Amino acid sequence: MAARVLGVVVLAALLVGPFVPLGVMREYTIHVLVQIFIWSFIGGAWSLMGRFGLTSLGHGAFLGVGAYTTTLLWNFFGLTPWLGGFVAMALTAVLAVIVAYPCSRFQVVGHYFGLVTLAVGEVIRLLIIAERDWTGGSLGLTLKPAGGDSLLALQFADKRVFYYGALVLWLAGLWVWWRVDRSMARSAMEAIGEDETAAASVGIHVTRFKVGITVLSAVLTAIGGIAYAQYISYVNPDTLAGIGVSLRIVFAVVLGGMYSMLGPTVGTALTIALSEYLRVLFGVKFIGMAETIYGLLLILFIIFLPAGIYGTARQLLRRRRPAPVAA
Amino acid sequence: MIDPLFLAEAAINGLLLGGVLALLALGLNLIFGVIDIVWIAYVDLVMICMYAVYFLVQVYGWPIWVGGLASVALGAVLGVGVHLLIISPILTSAPVNQLLATGGLLFFLQSFATFLWTTDHRSVRLTLPRLELFDMPISVARLVAFALSILVMLGLYLFLTRTYIGTAIRAVSQDREAMALMGANPQRVYLVTSAVGGAMAGVAAALLIIQYAVHPFFGAAFGPITFMICVLGGLGNMVGAFVASFVMSEVIAISGVIWSTEMGYVIAFVVFIVMIFVRPGGILTRRG
Numbered sequence: 035m036a037a038r039v040l041g042v043v044v045l046a047a048l049l050v051g052p053f054v055p056l057g058v059m060r061e062y063t064i065h066v067l068v069q070i071f072i073w074s075f076i077g078g079a080w081s082l083m084g085r086f087g088l089t090s091l092g093h094g095a096f097l098g099v100g101a102y103t104t105t106l107l108w109n110f111f112g113l114t115p116w117l118g119g120f121v122a123m124a125l126t127a128v129l130a131v132i133v134a135y136p137c138s139r140f141q142v143v144g145h146y147f148g149l150v151t152l153a154v155g156e157v158i159r160l161l162i163i164a165e166r167d168w169t170g171g172s173l174g175l176t177l178k179p180a181g182g183d184s185l186l187a188l189q190f191a192d193k194r195v196f197y198y199g200a201l202v203l204w205l206a207g208l209w210v211w212w213r214v215d216r217s218m219a220r221s222a223m224e225a226i227g228e229d230e231t232a233a234a235s236v237g238i239h240v241t242r243f244k245v246g247i248t249v250l251s252a253v254l255t256a257i258g259g260i261a262y263a264q265y266i267s268y269v270n271p272d273t274l275a276g277i278g279v280s281l282r283i284v285f286a287v288v289l290g291g292m293y294s295m296l297g298p299t300v301g302t303a304l305t306i307a308l309s310e311y312l313r314v315l316f317g318v319k320f321i322g323m324a325e326t327i328y329g330l331l332l333i334l335f336i337i338f339l340p341a342g343i344y345g346t347a348r349q350l351l352r353r354r355r356p357a358p359v360a361a
Numbered sequence: 362m363i364d365p366l367f368l369a370e371a372a373i374n375g376l377l378l379g380g381v382l383a384l385l386a387l388g389l390n391l392i393f394g395v396i397d398i399v400w401i402a403y404v405d406l407v408m409i410c411m412y413a414v415y416f417l418v419q420v421y422g423w424p425i426w427v428g429g430l431a432s433v434a435l436g437a438v439l440g441v442g443v444h445l446l447i448i449s450p451i452l453t454s455a456p457v458n459q460l461l462a463t464g465g466l467l468f469f470l471q472s473f474a475t476f477l478w479t480t481d482h483r484s485v486r487l488t489l490p491r492l493e494l495f496d497m498p499i500s501v502a503r504l505v506a507f508a509l510s511i512l513v514m515l516g517l518y519l520f521l522t523r524t525y526i527g528t529a530i531r532a533v534s535q536d537r538e539a540m541a542l543m544g545a546n547p548q549r550v551y552l553v554t555s556a557v558g559g560a561m562a563g564v565a566a567a568l569l570i571i572q573y574a575v576h577p578f579f580g581a582a583f584g585p586i587t588f589m590i591c592v593l594g595g596l597g598n599m600v601g602a603f604v605a606s607f608v609m610s611e612v613i614a615i616s617g618v619i620w621s622t623e624m625g626y627v628i629a630f631v632v633f634i635v636m637i638f639v640r641p642g643g644i645l646t647r648r649g
Contacts (some may be wrong), residue, residue, distance in 0.1 A: 084457070089457045091460070136638045140638045144456060145399060145460075145592075150634055150637055153585065153633050153634050156585050156626070157631060160626050161623075161627055163623050164620075164624050164627065277581065277584075281464045281467075284457070285464070285465070288457060322474070322476030324472075325472030326472040326476055329465050329468030329470075333462055333466060336454075336465060340451070340454050340458050
């Protein structure tokens, strides 16, 4: 009950947030919040797979395919991101099937699954760099301006539009997470994660569930990539594909805790707040220092809070109350 | 049509690259086989050692072989340090946490190197002659690196097969629980393995710095391909990793000449992905 009231209060605060007069800080605060919403959504998409033991280290591939497909279609053919988005989602789904189907059929799990997805992420990043005539290579690509606000081009001068868009996206992500959490698929996937052979022996179609959850996770990640590209209106192979961004997503989720609905959000909010704080603190004076501290803190968090921040906090709270069911 | 001479040159370059890649892959594979954790930051340790050689040789004017030995020692120290500070607290954690802890180390080393030494590319300049073989120029630095890496790998092989601790290392990689039951101390084996793996990183660093410039993102350039080689060879399988290094380096070198460097890597990764499906246990195993 208390949690529900708290949730309503937080949501109300987020809804009126952009109209709070913060002076010059408003634009910046909104910018940080938009990033938190979008990356939390992406983190949530990753955790749909991650919580079942499908540790993907290549979600950058899905981000990159999503963001680059819509951007290229818009820049070269003037196709609105609303339609380009569907093309991007379809392509991502195809890529996800190409990865997930053989992985499932040949029982590529654990470390091997991580490394296969890592290779897929690198393939996409290198392809983007290699096709530099189209994609601008490692210099990246700027979204062609539509000239003023345009719903068709998904470009707006006012950051608040993106704020509400990202907020809706984030809530939609939480809804998907909740639906999966309460579905049959969750029980099936948990069984598969525990013991694939045993799950198959009780009649669970292992491949169908694995491919299904991978496609869902990949398509959501692509949507996140599209949203981010539209917001920043610039795409770059290093920020939207490859190992760096893939690891960042996993970090945020594991830091928050991947087994709870709000874990990815808590982790993402913390990592983004931390890196923004360090960036502002050091400015351009000590290049690399902010990232150094970021890396160090990540190691410490992983060692000392293995269940994630949100997960650990929940464990502590639960220990105080009498446990209803011994887990 | 591409001149066959270019292809032959690419093949030789691939062979020479393969020697160094094999060294990287063997060090990582040794650690993986014994401790069962992938050090995502392994090549970033190599990067740190490369900087050490660069400063000792190029800035302070030490002879290259002293710089190389210092790099080996530094590598061993780094390996032990990583094991004691990061790996041993999380030995029993979930695999994703283990991957991420060394991933955090990767971020840390990359950005700390950027902070200390900026993103400038730095290289050690050695005045070595160039050989000509049928009109194909062959870099002597690469030839020397290749020969030395083969020697070091032979040394590793002898260490693992002819010494007591080497035998213990192999035993742990075969069956962790059984080794503990036999009264061996896995902690000590882990430490020695980390030191040897780190020393291999140091050797690789000394051999890489005479061919490539070092920069903070060197690990990002060579890291992924090193993991791929380990998996392709069969995690923990030394001979497999050795063979896989040459397969991958030839794929990269030859398709690099036919298309472009990036496409060379793309094809190498695709080969890796396909091989995982066809032969999950590594290229030297039969599908069971």
